[in-house]
Amino acid sequence: MKQEVYLIDGSAYIYRAFHGVKPLSNSKGMQTNAVFGFINILRKLMREKNPRYVAVAFDSRGKVFRHEMYSDYKAHRPPMPEELAVQVPYIRDFIASSNILSLEEPGIEADDLIASAARVLSARGLQVVIVSGDKDLLQLVDDSVVMWDPMKEKVMDTAAVEAKYGVAIGQLLDMFALVGDSSDNVPGVPGIGPKTAEKLIAEYQSLENLYDRIDTMKPSKMKERLIENRDSAFLSRDLIRLKEDAVVPEEPELYALREGDDAKLAELYAELEFSSFLKEIDTSEKIETEKFSSITTNAQLEQVVQELLGKKQVVIDTETTSLDARRARLVGVSICSDLDRAWYVPIGHLDAEGVRVAGQLDEGTVKELLAPLLLAPGILKIGHNLKYDYTVLNRQWQMNMANPLADTMIAAHLLEVPGRSLKLDDLCRDLGIRMTTFEEVVGQDKRDDCFAYVDPESACNYSCEDVYGTLSLWQNYHDQLIAKRLDHLFNELEMPLMPILAEMEMRGICIDEHLLGDLSAEFLGKLAEIEQRIYAVAGQTFNINSPRQLGQILFEELNLPHGRKTKTGYSTDVKVLEKLAPKHELPALILEYRTLAKLQSTYVEKLATFQDPESGRIHTSFNQAVTATGRLSSSNPNLQNIPIRGEEGNRIRQAFVPAEGQLFVSADYSQIDLRVLAHYSGDKALVDAFRAGDDIHTRTAAQIFGVSPLLVTGDMRRVAKSINFGIVYGMSSFGLSGQLGISRKEAQSFIDKYFTLYSGVKQFMEDIVVQAKEDGFVTTLMNRRRAVPEINSSNRIQREFAERTAINTPIQGTAADIIKLAMLKVAAALRDADVPATLLLQIHDELVFEVPEDQVEVAKKIIQKSMEEAMQLDVPLVVNVTVGKSLAK
């Protein structure tokens, strides 16, 4: 293997960091985002590539030699913005303090310095990696030069370049010359784009050839353009061609990366207030690889397992051939119990020919030997994203890891701020642990099952690092969970739930693809018909899916009154269109089209693509570490937002069917959010309503309108329902007026009336906001917490948003706690009663089961009872149960 040298396009990344990183400044008010972004790019390089030779090239200030060739070169470029210019010295300081070679020369651009360095270094036998995203540098790619863009994580070698541009590497320059470059103001041949240029160069091979034979070309506009712009084409090529004879250091050792000056870097980070970087200086420990060993004989494994059986916890990580746990085959397993030793058991490594590598343990034997460990009820099984490993072991070994379990990803989700990356490497970095990345270990291999081809030694190091890192995290989180009194939530709710979610995912749900096929044909027919009518009414064709084009037609051509505006133009959402519907035929048609198109693209067409060929069923992912409130989320596909309203929604639900001989049993909590609110607020009127078992919306309506419940009309109930929902979300009069299509004043009077009647609710809302301002977080009944730092913000919009969050999260989050608890209780009760009902879906306040027909009655009772008794509130929890041959009503 040749030594690699990384040549970084410094100037380009300064701009990219400036534009790509959100505004950031230190307390002195200096913008720091470009420095931050730039340092991050360098750190990513260091982390992922661990380079030995590095240099960063910068553009020279002022005019460069290309201006002499072409005075308009880069003429459209505005000067560097002041906010960026002040950051550049800090970037240079960072490079200097890090002891990275910096390349710079008056009159020469960064690209040319890179070209020159690439030439001398590849001549010295080094493999050159250009770190850039600029296509102009691709002309340098050859057998010993590749390009890598850390933002795109893609390596461009000659094959990749030729595949992307459709011409040989040597022809790239000629092709670019024809296209030109608007950002550098390189003219090219006007009217020739990448596609045309590709065709021309593929046909004529070079610019010279093209112009030599231009007379043979058929007359066309393109030919005229080519002839007219002959000089421009050749000038463009000269402009784009990089200078390879600039003066750069030739001795590779001058590019060697030396230890950075931590003192200077610390000073720099302190001034810029990059506390996370500051923290890492000198604390970043490389894991000592001598702690890691591969297990290559049964006796060794037996001995290790024997030792671990005496411990109270073990960390496990599986290495497999796929990110999809249901398809994954095992390649190896790593285990550890403390930070002194970690072991890797290679099982399914293959050589380049796809032949199983010698010296690995037999999978059946590994399974037998590990079983006592993984099934031990007295040993805590720790992992990161443990549901994945649980599923793999279930599928491959028909073995279910036994409680107690601990997932560091879920722990992180409970403890860290919302939106934080929960990837193992990212979390470990905070502890100062540097991990080998997946890319580093698999290299350029892009195959799905690439890990199988990693040599067992590298895999051992990588996998052992993972269990080592996971254990480090756990030691940290374990204490934090206790300190924040989140250990009960974690140990008694979230972790026991994990295997249930894994079972739900593995079980999947059956769809009738023929029904979906019929539906698709029908919807497509209707859509085509509505589309034609829309074009007829509009008097032109346009893209109906484009809010912009639609807005143009509705509000500028038809001059219909526009409603609110969005950042990019007129709003064309359902509220606006409904208002216009009486005035014109078009908005009504658009509404019809939108509904159908949404259902068609998101559900009818999409669902069938998720059908597993093996099971014929759809296997969603239930994500336990995503939402800010503690709800689950569902993806690939999302089965928590299957349409339910309207005839079409029902048709889609009909396509979800139980297995042969079984029925769906669906159980949903009635008004769980409002019941939680009643409990929290202790509001007398609300509590009484639920204790009396009244229809809550009707009762609210009766009170607001001051009539007997018997005299409540549909409209009155609708108003009350909107208010009840709005309360839970912290709605304003503005929101309610929009929802109900009434004036703000009317809406406000409804809200006032509501709060007079339900003063306890008002009090609760005020109290929770005060509490949140004090604590900086809010909690649910099971003590799940969510930080709301913006609640003390001086920005009113941010603060009000945080206030609504503070009101909504305890309610939504407690409802999530309750149904999660119910899932545990239902599963246990069904198991105890030996009723073979399986949970398929959780949709926030609803559980859907698949039950053999003859067991439906007993299952119904158990499900309802378990759910209603899941948690004891001051008001009863009520569950409605329905049975069906599909999810349709």
Next chain:
DNA sequence: GTATCCCCGTAC
């Protein structure tokens, strides 16, 4: 051309 933002709409 590709990644990302924005709008929109489905669910609870």
Next chain:
DNA sequence: GACGTACGGGGATACT
């Protein structure tokens, strides 16, 4: 700005 939590399709935009 205006009602909370999600996921995802598709167009427009931004960057190359």
